[in-house]
Amino acid sequence: MKIHWKLYSLEKAGNREEENEDAGFPILHNGANLRVNEFSCALADGATQASFSKNWAEILVRNTGSQPDVPKNLMRYISSAKSEWESEIEKKKLSWPAEIKVRQGAFCTYLWFHLLEEDHKKDQQKWEAVGIGDSCLFHFRNTALLESFPLKKSDGFNNTPALISTNLSRNAGCRSPQLINGSWQYGDDFLLATDALSAWMMKTREDGQEDAYQLLKNRSESRFDFVRWVNALRNSGSIKNDDTTLIWLSVYS
Amino acid sequence: MSYNSEISRANPTCFLFLIDHSTSMQDPIMGSAGNPKKSEFAADALNKVIQSLVVSASKDMEIRRYYQIGVLGYGFDVKSILGGDLEGQELAWVDEIYEHPLRIEDRVKKESDGAGGFIEVTTKFPVWVDPVSRGQTPMCKVLEKAHEILEKWVEEHPQSYPPTVINLTDGEANDGDPRKPAELLKSLATEDGNVTLLTVHASSNQLARQIIFPMTVQDLPDHFSKVMFEVSSPLTPKMRSTGEELMGISLEDGARGFVYNADIAGIVQALEIGTRPANMQS
Numbered sequence: 001m002k003i004h005w006k007l008y009s010l011e012k013a014g015n016r017e018e019e020n021e022d023a024g025f026p027i028l029h030n031g032a033n034l035r036v037n038e039f040s041c042a043l044a045d046g047a048t049q050a051s052f053s054k055n056w057a058e059i060l061v062r063n064t065g066s067q068p069d070v071p072k073n074l075m076r077y078i079s080s081a082k083s084e085w086e087s088e089i090e091k092k093k094l095s096w097p098a099e100i101k102v103r104q105g106a107f108c109t110y111l112w113f114h115l116l117e118e119d120h121k122k123d124q125q126k127w128e129a130v131g132i133g134d135s136c137l138f139h140f141r142n143t144a145l146l147e148s149f150p151l152k153k154s155d156g157f158n159n160t161p162a163l164i165s166t167n168l169s170r171n172a173g174c175r176s177p178q179l180i181n182g183s184w185q186y187g188d189d190f191l192l193a194t195d196a197l198s199a200w201m202m203k204t205r206e207d208g209q210e211d212a213y214q215l216l217k218n219r220s221e222s223r224f225d226f227v228r229w230v231n232a233l234r235n236s237g238s239i240k241n242d243d244t245t246l247i248w249l250s251v252y253s
Numbered sequence: 254m255s256y257n258s259e260i261s262r263a264n265p266t267c268f269l270f271l272i273d274h275s276t277s278m279q280d281p282i283m284g285s286a287g288n289p290k291k292s293e294f295a296a297d298a299l300n301k302v303i304q305s306l307v308v309s310a311s312k313d314m315e316i317r318r319y320y321q322i323g324v325l326g327y328g329f330d331v332k333s334i335l336g337g338d339l340e341g342q343e344l345a346w347v348d349e350i351y352e353h354p355l356r357i358e359d360r361v362k363k364e365s366d367g368a369g370g371f372i373e374v375t376t377k378f379p380v381w382v383d384p385v386s387r388g389q390t391p392m393c394k395v396l397e398k399a400h401e402i403l404e405k406w407v408e409e410h411p412q413s414y415p416p417t418v419i420n421l422t423d424g425e426a427n428d429g430d431p432r433k434p435a436e437l438l439k440s441l442a443t444e445d446g447n448v449t450l451l452t453v454h455a456s457s458n459q460l461a462r463q464i465i466f467p468m469t470v471q472d473l474p475d476h477f478s479k480v481m482f483e484v485s486s487p488l489t490p491k492m493r494s495t496g497e498e499l500m501g502i503s504l505e506d507g508a509r510g511f512v513y514n515a516d517i518a519g520i521v522q523a524l525e526i527g528t529r530p531a532n533m534q535s
Contacts, residue, residue, distance in 0.1 A: 014261065014262070014263045048312075049309070051311060051312055051313050052313055054313075092314065094314075095311070095314075095316075095351070096377055096379075097307050097308045097310075097311035097316065097351065098311050098313070098314060100308045100311070101308060101311050101312075
């Protein structure tokens with residue numbers, strides 16, 4: 001299969017670029033075309049109220065974003081990512097409030113996606129995903145939404161999504177993460193988005209005023225277009241002012 | 254008027270604490286001889302709350318300017334009791350507060366040793382305010398002073414989550430009826446809502462019934478508590494949900510931000526409910 005890859009990320013308005021706590025993996029050139037039989041990627045959204053969540057989100061997606069066995073071994077991956085996060089933090093000279101924050105733990109949402117092409121002659125191929133929190137996967141075929149995961153409706157978004165933490169005692173929910181699998185065809189699109197854009201996508205579809213898929217496709221031709229469009233949505237109050245990330249995967253034969 | 258504004262560096266909020274310094278604050282809390290003096294307990298609780306605010310504004314390697322904080326003492330006189338390098342400042346940014354405690358004490362506390370026992374651990378305890386108990390209870394004057402400070406603040410921060418004022422006292426105002434200055438203070442507003450005024454009344458009597466966030470004035474036993482009920486704002490939705498989470502009780506719309514005859518735990522909980530950041534992001 002051939003995968004066409006795009007990843008755009010824009011920090012919250014008013015924040016510095018390096019304060020963007022969304023993390024996606026792999027890091028590829030936008031517009032890259034990859035010929036592979038199997039492909040994984042991951043997206044995480046670091047929680048603002050905790051410290052060093054950006055580091056945590058980055059380590060987690062880096063350690064799992066190219067792994068095919070995340071559904072089976074998520075807890076093991078979390079545990080090794082936690083060790084890596086701790087050794088990164090240990091190098092820093094922390095103030096007493098920062099030390100307290102570190103003890104409380106870093107937190108992020110998590111979405112892992114895996115595509116498999118078993119036999120290129122088959123019509124239906126398999127995909128699977130793992131999701132914790134409100135970063136969402138959308139599966140489109142010819143502009144029709146076939147699946148959204150783990151959330152389905154815009155009213156499912158709130159200020160307390162499920163999160164993965166470096167504080168392992170806070171990860172009870174990760175022992176049974178939400179899993180999903182489905183089938184895909186050549187020509188399908190898979191979108192992974194953090195909460196602000198995911199909520200916009202669902203709300204726009206629910207309101208039925210615009211074709212959200214087509215609109216997003218048109219506005220994500222380049223990073224420049226995407227940034228301008230997201231800023232316009234923020235200014236009009238149509239999207240939450242938050243770090244905003246989109247991964248767009250198109251699959252061809 | 255929704256109390257929904259996100260607390261951010263662009264739109265910070267403000268916490269102003271009013272702390273009773275009257276002579277009766279040197280009596281033991283809940284009137285029980287072994288307990289710490291009310292003034293000592295109040296100062297300790299306030300230092301812990303300020304510490305929590307500093308921690309919540311701590312992000313990675315910096316302290317973000319999400320809040321301004323002020324502490325007014327009222328007793329012998331009415332003035333800001335922030336000291337050291339912050340002396341004379343009515344409001345200080347949370348990072349300045351972090352930078353300038355009066356001192357950092359070593360405190361010993363017990364922690365679980367993981368094997369069913371306890372070990373004593375020395376922890377750092379920053380101190381910003383010291384206990385004082387001298388004078389009367391000029392509550393009207395301190396409410397007027399709070400109004401003077403926050404009138405300017407709301408003008409400068411029209412889109413911010415509105416200031417929260419927490420009055421920690423053990424007695425009646427003796428400089429007039431506090432309802433009038435309290436109404437004036439509560440009438441101050443940003444686009445997001447009015448100033449909220451919470452009252453935490455420390456108990457002087459271990460047998461007194463603690464009344465937590467009452468719904469109606471009929472729930473209260475005497476004139477003084479009825480006045481303080483009227484002085485206090487209704488809890489915001491976020492404060493109600495924090496209260497429910499911490500105390501496991503249901504708090505309906507209209508419950509007043511008022512705790513009467515609070516015991517030690519009641520004071521700590523009320524302070525946390527009032528200061529848990531509303532919707533802090535950025």
